[in-house]
Amino acid sequence: MISKRTGGWLSFILVNGALAIMVLLWTVPTFGLFISSFRPKEEILTTGWWTVFPHKEWVKVEELRAKDLNLDTKGEMTIAGVTGTFKEFREGIETPDGKRVKWIGNRRLGRIEIQEYKWTVNWNFTLENYRQVLMGKEIEIKKPDGSVEVIPGENFIGSFLNSVAVAIPSTVIPILIAAFAAYGFAWMQFSGKRLFFILVVALLVVPLQIALVPILRDYAKLNINGTFLAIWLAHTGFGLPLAVYLLFNYISTLPRETLESAFIDGASHFTVFTRLVLPLSVPALASFAIFQFLWVWNDYLVALIFLGGNKENQVLTMHLANLVGSRGNDWHLLTAGAFVTMLLPLIIFFSLQRYFIRGLLAGSVKG
Amino acid sequence: MSFFQEAHEEMGPGKRLIIFILRLMLMIATPLIAFAVLYAGFLFLRAGDAPKWVITLVAVVWGVGGVAALYWIFNWILEQFPDRWRSRLLPFLFVGPALAILAWYLAFPVARTFYISLFNKNGPAPENFVGLANYVAVFTDRLMREAFRNNIFFWMLMGVPLTVGFGLVVAALADRSQYERTAKALIFLPMAISFVGAGVIWNFVYEARPADAPQIGLLNAIVVALGGQPRAWPAYTGIAPFNNVFLVVILIWLQVGFAMVIFSAAIKGIPDEIIEAARVDGATELQIFFKIMIPYISTTIITVTTTITIFTLKVFDVVWVMTGGQYGTEVIATQFYRQSFVARNAGYGSAIAIVLLIAVIPVMIYNLRQFREQRGFK
Numbered sequence: 001m002i003s004k005r006t007g008g009w010l011s012f013i014l015v016n017g018a019l020a021i022m023v024l025l026w027t028v029p030t031f032g033l034f035i036s037s038f039r040p041k042e043e044i045l046t047t048g049w050w051t052v053f054p055h056k057e058w059v060k061v062e063e064l065r066a067k068d069l070n071l072d073t074k075g076e077m078t079i080a081g082v083t084g085t086f087k088e089f090r091e092g093i094e095t096p097d098g099k100r101v102k103w104i105g106n107r108r109l110g111r112i113e114i115q116e117y118k119w120t121v122n123w124n125f126t127l128e129n130y131r132q133v134l135m136g137k138e139i140e141i142k143k144p145d146g147s148v149e150v151i152p153g154e155n156f157i158g159s160f161l162n163s164v165a166v167a168i169p170s171t172v173i174p175i176l177i178a179a180f181a182a183y184g185f186a187w188m189q190f191s192g193k194r195l196f197f198i199l200v201v202a203l204l205v206v207p208l209q210i211a212l213v214p215i216l217r218d219y220a221k222l223n224i225n226g227t228f229l230a231i232w233l234a235h236t237g238f239g240l241p242l243a244v245y246l247l248f249n250y251i252s253t254l255p256r257e258t259l260e261s262a263f264i265d266g267a268s269h270f271t272v273f274t275r276l277v278l279p280l281s282v283p284a285l286a287s288f289a290i291f292q293f294l295w296v297w298n299d300y301l302v303a304l305i306f307l308g309g310n311k312e313n314q315v316l317t318m319h320l321a322n323l324v325g326s327r328g329n330d331w332h333l334l335t336a337g338a339f340v341t342m343l344l345p346l347i348i349f350f351s352l353q354r355y356f357i358r359g360l361l362a363g364s365v366k367g
Numbered sequence: 368m369s370f371f372q373e374a375h376e377e378m379g380p381g382k383r384l385i386i387f388i389l390r391l392m393l394m395i396a397t398p399l400i401a402f403a404v405l406y407a408g409f410l411f412l413r414a415g416d417a418p419k420w421v422i423t424l425v426a427v428v429w430g431v432g433g434v435a436a437l438y439w440i441f442n443w444i445l446e447q448f449p450d451r452w453r454s455r456l457l458p459f460l461f462v463g464p465a466l467a468i469l470a471w472y473l474a475f476p477v478a479r480t481f482y483i484s485l486f487n488k489n490g491p492a493p494e495n496f497v498g499l500a501n502y503v504a505v506f507t508d509r510l511m512r513e514a515f516r517n518n519i520f521f522w523m524l525m526g527v528p529l530t531v532g533f534g535l536v537v538a539a540l541a542d543r544s545q546y547e548r549t550a551k552a553l554i555f556l557p558m559a560i561s562f563v564g565a566g567v568i569w570n571f572v573y574e575a576r577p578a579d580a581p582q583i584g585l586l587n588a589i590v591v592a593l594g595g596q597p598r599a600w601p602a603y604t605g606i607a608p609f610n611n612v613f614l615v616v617i618l619i620w621l622q623v624g625f626a627m628v629i630f631s632a633a634i635k636g637i638p639d640e641i642i643e644a645a646r647v648d649g650a651t652e653l654q655i656f657f658k659i660m661i662p663y664i665s666t667t668i669i670t671v672t673t674t675i676t677i678f679t680l681k682v683f684d685v686v687w688v689m690t691g692g693q694y695g696t697e698v699i700a701t702q703f704y705r706q707s708f709v710a711r712n713a714g715y716g717s718a719i720a721i722v723l724l725i726a727v728i729p730v731m732i733y734n735l736r737q738f739r740e741q742r743g744f745k
Contacts, residue, residue, distance in 0.1 A: 011543075011652055019540040019550050022533075026554045026620065032585055033568045048583050161423040169430030176434055177465050184461030196466055201738045203473045205727045207681050209703050209720040211476035213483060213713050218471075227413050228426050237472025244465055269457055270442045298561030300684040301700075305708060312415055317563040321688050324567060331571065331583075338567040342560050349559035353552065356559075357628050 037335035038125040044331045051122040058092070058100055058115040066103070066110045073107040080114055129336035156340045159319040163297060163344075165228055166307075166315055170235035170296040171289050177236065178243030178288075179251070179281065183273050185244070186252035187259065197248070203241040211237070212305050219306065226310030234306050235299070239292050250284035251277060287358045294345055294356070316341040394444050401440050405433045438464075477724065484717035488710075501718035511719070514697045521611040522679040522698065526618050531672050533619065534626025539656055541627070542634050551631065555624035562621070562684030569617045570689065575599040602694045611696055617685050622678065626671050633664040673730055680726055699723060 036049045051057070064079070071077045073086045080101050082093045089103035089112070100115045133156045184190070185197055215234060216225070224230045254277065262272045278285070300317040307313050314322075320337050327333060349356060408429040415422055441460050445453050484502070486495045505511050537554055541547045557565065574584030575597040582588040587597035598605070601613040637660060645655050661668070683700035686692055692701040699719060707716025 015540050016544050016546075019537070019544045019546075022537055022540070023550050023553050026557065026623070028585065029568045029572050029620070030556065030560070033571050036571065045583065047581055048585070048588050050585070050588070158419050161419045165423040165426035168427045172431045173434050176431075176438070177468065180438065180461045181465030184458050188458040188461060190458035190462070196462065198735065198738070199466075199474065200469065201734055202731055203469060204734055205677060205730050206473050206477065207677075207720070207723045207727060209681065209700065210480050210724050211472055213707055213717055213720070214476045214479040215472060224413075227409070228430065229409055229412070232430055233468070234472065237468050240465055240469055241473065268446065269461070270446075273461075294559060298564075300561065300563050300687075301704070304704075308708075317561050317684075320561075320567065321563045321684075324563075324570065324688055331574075334567050335571070338564045341564050345559040345561075346556075349556065350552075357555075 033335050033338060036331065037129055037339050038127070039122075039332075040124055040126050040128065041330075041332040043122060043124055044335070045329075047122060054119055054121050056117060057120050058102070058117050059120050060113045061099070061116050062114040064112040064114070066105075066108070066112060069112070079112055129332040130340070133333055133336045133340060156316070156319060156337055159314055159316045160340065162313050163315040163317075166231055166235075166303070166313075167293055167296045169228070169232045170239070171293045173232055174236040174239040174243045174292060175247075175285055175289055178240055178247050179278065179285065180273070181240075181244050182247035182251045183269075183277055185248050186254075187272075188269065200241050200244050200248075204245060206241075208238045208302065216305060226307055226313060228313065231303065231306045234302055235292075235296050238302070239295070243288055243292070246288050247281065247284055250281055254280055283355075283358075286352075286355045290348060290352055290356045294348065297345055390447065394447060398437075398440055398444070401436060405429070405436075408433070480717045480720050483713055484715075484721050486714045488712040488714055490713065495714075497714065501715050502722070504715060505718050505722055510697050511699075511702055513695060514699045514702045516608065517611050517696060518680060518682075518699050521608070521615050522618065522682055523676060525612070526615040526679050527672060527675050529615075530619050530622045530675050531626055531668065533623045534630050534671065535661070535668070537623065537627045538630035538634055539660060541631060551627065554627055557621045558624045560621070562617075563688050565617055565621055566685055566688035569613075569620075573600045573613060601689050601696065604694050607695045610694060614686060614689055614696055617689070618679065618682060622675055626675065629667060629671050630664065633667040634660060637663050673733075677727055677730060680723060 032049045035052055036044050039049065039052075066073075069079065071079070076083055076085055077089070079089065080095065080099075082095050082101050084093045086103065086107060089101065092100045092102040092115075094100050098117065100117070102113050102115055103110050104113055105111060135155075135157075185193060211234075215237075219225045219230050258280075259272055259276065262276055267275070298317065300321060303315045303318050304321075307315065307318065320334075320341050323330070323334055323337055408425065411417070412422060412426055412429065417425070438460070442457075445456055445460060448456065483491060485498060486492070487497045487501075489495045506515075537550075541550050544550060560568070571583075572585050573587070574582075575587050576582050576584075578591070578597055582591050582597055584597075586600065591597055601610055603610050641659060641663075642655060645659055650658070681700050682698055683704065686696055686698050686701050687704070690696045692698070692705065699722070703716050703719040703723070706712045706719060710716075
């Protein structure tokens with residue numbers, strides 16, 4: 001059997017080939033960053049990450065010091081059997097036997113490399129980048145000439161913990177509040193029920209931008225700007241319409257008989273909710289939880305506005321974005337920092353993919 | 368059992384009153400104590416002098432436990448009331464908090480933001496009233512016009528069809544490939560990455576080095592290998608406004624996985640017989656794709672298109688991190704942020720937010736209609 005539904009070898013190759021190209025295109029950017037995060041600082045800045053694959057390159061086989069050779073750099077010189085001007089040597093001159101002579105550096109102090117063009121790989125990997133972004137200490141590097149370079153580190157562990165402190169309550173609180181509300185809408189009678197639920201549906205697509213200015217003013221009055229409570233409540237507010245909507249869709253379809261028999265046995269609404277409805281709704285709760293967790297974890301705008309003034313509480317996305325702004329050329333920090341930021345979402349993604357997808361399928365209406 | 372009833376049994380009126388008062392005090396004291404404990408927790412967190420991991424742990428326990436405790440306490444209080452009262456009040460314990468938060472965070476802000484948008488940057492006061500002048504500015508200001516252009520022509524008219532199109536193609540291809548699960552997981556993976564993280568990933572792809580140095584960004588390495596000039600593409604104004612395309616690419620990269628997953632589920636729902644019958648009748652694979660699959664899942668296509676359109680309307684992080692809105696890449700949401708929180712011109716920023724809201728109103732009406740048709744409400 002060739003495949004599930006195809007006919008013929010041609011379509012087999014076309015389908016799998018085209019898909020392979022798409023997968024490659026989609027994977028390469030992340031893969032490149034991932035590889036780079038393990039490469040030493042200098043190498044990230046001077047060679048492409050793809051040089052970790054076998055490739056042909058001029059490789060140094062011998063080195064001469066320009067000073068030792070007593071050369072007249074103004075005119076033509078002869079080095080290792082080839083003749084040329086300084087400019088030509090800077091570009092590299094090939095010898096008849098396939099080698100290349102190349103001048104590296106300036107006229108007086110430079111060195112001359114004799115290179116060969118051969119297959120090679122750049123397999124210099126290190127965990128130094130991760131150590132720098134995680135440890136947050138200044139790191140001193142002794143250079144060969146004896147001087148010491150001090151590199152300020154980045155404390156991503158602190159931001160990681162902040163992200164946890166923001167994301168877990170921002171996920172659980174809206175679920176709890178929404179589950180209570182969904183139960184109320186589904187199994188209780190009260191006036192205005194229909195109108196209130198229409199409000200929930202209407203609010204599904206309201207852009208959160210609409211709320212930022214007024215809420216920030218309220219927070220300033222309450223003096224809670226920059227606190228975890230402020231951002232939990234904000235994420236709760238922005239996540240609630242979807243949470244209520246999704247959980248209502250689920251909870252309202254629970255078997256009526258199960259609940260009614262519990263009521264006949266004298267159980268209160270609260271007992272039925274905590275003992276019966278919550279456990280029965282775990283699939284829906286999990287789907288929404290993953291959706292909301294990733295949403296909060298990856299959020300930048302809400303964090304920027306409600307935590308922006310408090311550097312102590314800054315979350316990972318803010319930290320990484322600051323790093324892009326302030327140290328955009330420190331690729332060794334950016335690459336490792338980006339992967340620290342992605343670590344938890346990727347773990348959740350790979351371990352709970354099915355719930356995640358179900359959450360997305362249901363949550364595609366979020367505004 | 369509620370103590371109002373309980374207290375009637377075999378007691379003198381004096382004793383009954385004392386018990387009643389004691390219990391009433393307990394009812395009032397419990398939530399007060401709970402609030403005091405929660406407030407202490409809040410102060411501890413705001414002070415933040417403990418080690419980081421302690422704060423994190425307290426924050427999680429306090430935040431999650433606090434909300435659960437409040438529900439529990441208020442339910443306990445309600446249980447002390449007579450039945451008639453309880454059944455009237457209980458729905459508000461269940462639904463009330465959600466409605467209060469929705470009102471505070473989404474419903475009232477619509478009106479409040481509109482109100483703020485009628486005033487100049489000095490805030491709501493009679494002498495600062497400017498009427499609809501902010502809205503006039505929103506549609507005439509040079510940067511806003513640029514933002515509308517980018518949002519409409521690049522993010523919406525280019526980003527959305529390409530995302531939906533790629534999503535469809537990948538879903539259809541994966542459905543008949545030999546490695547469906549792996550392919551889908553890999554294309555879906557960017558969905559788990561934040562826009563900021565994606566910004567770093569793509570900055571690295573676009574990174575430009577001087578022409579004579581080795582390139583470290585993949586795109587420029589390819590460009591140079593083909594004989595071109597290395598450029599910092601999203602910031603390269605020589606091709607303006609098409610440098611926006613390089614930002615839209617990031618959105619496509621992030622969102623195709625989403626479209627694919629939903630289309631894939633829909634395609635799996637097409638009965639095999641229909642496709643087999645078409646094949647027996649001699650339809651080619653392309654005909655099956657265009658004449659059977661696409662019409663069959665057209666509702667899903669509309670949903671996904673709407674979702675991604677709303678998403679592109681509010682796109683912010685990726686532009687903010689990649690270019691900060693410079694080089695002609697401003698979008699509505701970056702303008703909103705800049706005006707509201709950088710330039711501190713809340714009136715103008717609020718007008719932008721209201722325009723965003725108006726743009727999604729058709730979707731809101733559609734959702735409400737769907738809701739009414741599907742289930743109404745008993």
